[in-house]
Amino acid sequence: MESGTVPEIAIARAERKVPVGAAARRASGKLNVLYFSPFPSHPDNHGNQATIQAFGRRFREMGHQVHFALLQSRLYDENAVALMQNAWDSLTIIPNDLRLWSNGTDIPFDAWYEEGIGERIRLLCAKYDIDLVFCSYVFQSKLLDYVPEHVLKVIDTHDKMGGRYEMLRKNGQPTEFFSCTPDEEGAYLRRADIVVARRAEEAEYFDAVTGRASAIVIPHVEEPRPLDREFTDLANIGLVASANQINLAIVLQFLQAVERRTEAGHPPFYVHIAGQVRDMIRALPSAKAEMFMKPWVKLLGFVPDIGEFYSSVDLVVSPVTMGTGINVKTVQAMAYGMPLLATAWGSKGIETEEPMHNHQDLDTLVDGLFCLAKDPNRLSALAEVSRQRYRAFYEDSNRAMEGMFSAARGREETSIA
Structure with a gap:
């Protein structure tokens, strides 16, 4: 010893x-x-x-x-x-x-x-x-x-x-x-x-x-469950954020970028925010908290059925600007076959060649959002990218997981009574 x-x-x-x-x-x-x-x-x-x-x-x-x-x-x-x-x-x-x-x-x-x-x-x-x-x-x-x-x-x-x-x-x-x-x-x-x-x-x-x-x-393992629906209009944007300071800061910065890009009054869509980040807003200074009170921002809090949330929106946004690991909400949106708009950080670990998944900052991401609002016909193609990329991603994750369990099965061949 x-x-x-x-x-x-x-x-x-x-x-x-x-x-x-x-x-x-x-x-x-x-x-x-x-x-x-x-x-x-x-x-x-x-x-x-x-x-x-x-x-x-x-x-x-x-x-x-x-x-x-x-x-x-x-x-x-x-x-x-x-x-x-x-x-x-x-x-x-x-x-x-x-x-x-x-x-x-x-x-x-x-x-x-x-x-x-x-x-x-x-x-x-x-x-x-x-x-x-x-x-x-x-x-x-x-x-x-x-x-x-x-x-x-x-x-x-x-x-x-x-x-x-x-x-x-x-x-x-x-x-x-x-x-x-x-x-x-x-x-x-x-x-x-x-x-x-x-x-x-x-x-x-x-x-x-x-x-x-x-x-x-092994990034994430969730059964593919693409929604059976058409994407023809862009009236409702979805964003998911749990309760932590980083998410709060990122969501605030995203809303501020939308506000800067809005020429007058109301952008041509609503932003629906799911998740308990809502519970943190009351602690913000009033000038920042007011951004969440805009008439085009809808705070939903925790949603027990994320599938219903995705069914209610036309596009999911992943405005992540930093971090490690993988953004689970990006992956989950793709598992549901949702059109996705993301920064390069938001799509790390499940990268694609799609330009709408590789914005370098929030201002260019919001420019892309307004372009999609003018031309929502692109949403169907984005949904198909999500479906195809997630299928390959899921298969890769399962293969890696199988390898892990194979290592456990072959851990030691000698046994004792």
Whole structure:
């Protein structure tokens, strides 16, 4: 045992052989997955929750059992717990007293990990005979040290966290959520056998900071569900934004760009904003809050059925001007076969050659919006681009996911009674 190594970690590292029962199950291709998340999977009112739901649902569609381990927090209520219990094969809430929050100051390595989580994960691995642990985000990856060596350990990164605060400051955005140095990110990620990235360029970065070729790309997995409708008019624009400071700033900047482009009074369309970003407007200075009160802006708040929202609009806008990972709302709009107008940032990870998906800033994006308002006949072609691109994207994501589970099945061929 290395000096200072916790006994439970040393034992986990020594557990290299697969029990006979697990070996037979892995040979059948139907695995037991422990899905750890610091955030609830339900409801899907944030992009990360939509991704967690989509991944877990896809795991089950592939025939695997999903045991969901959720970190205790104030981010869910009894209704959300009931939804999660119904969605997964089991739900375990892991005690936690830490608040996952920062004001932009440096976060020490492993500071968001609470001692005892790893030991509880180890017990769940034994209880449910786990074959693969799927850990959301890097900042609690220490729990993977407690996972038996014969179990495949995967980190789903969601985003690139190395230098994130610096990136936000450079773009004039508030420093919220998590950030670390690239060296720290490499140390977090080296605890996993496989690192899941959202984009190829981020996979390359993860391999660079870990010094390993362990990263794969699984952007998002959601069944294609193109709407059966025609797109002949542009009267209603759709935009989806969950409650965080970056989304609030981006939506405000988009509305300001529309206002600048409007010659007099009312633009030739309404902008419908879905998502809980609405709840943050009251905290804005009155001059900024007034932009959301324009007669052509419709604030809907959380919408329980995103498909109904897409059915009610003629075009979806993704005005992202910065960030990492993949924009889930862009991907989701394409899954529904919606005409899409996006910045180059908004379409990262699901890029196309379509000029309307590659605007370099909000002013050119809004110019494109007004051009489409004058010539809505282009909407049908944009909808077809979404449908075709998403089909290929979905197939690529599924192939990568199959590869991940193949690695779990072949983790160790030697078994013990």
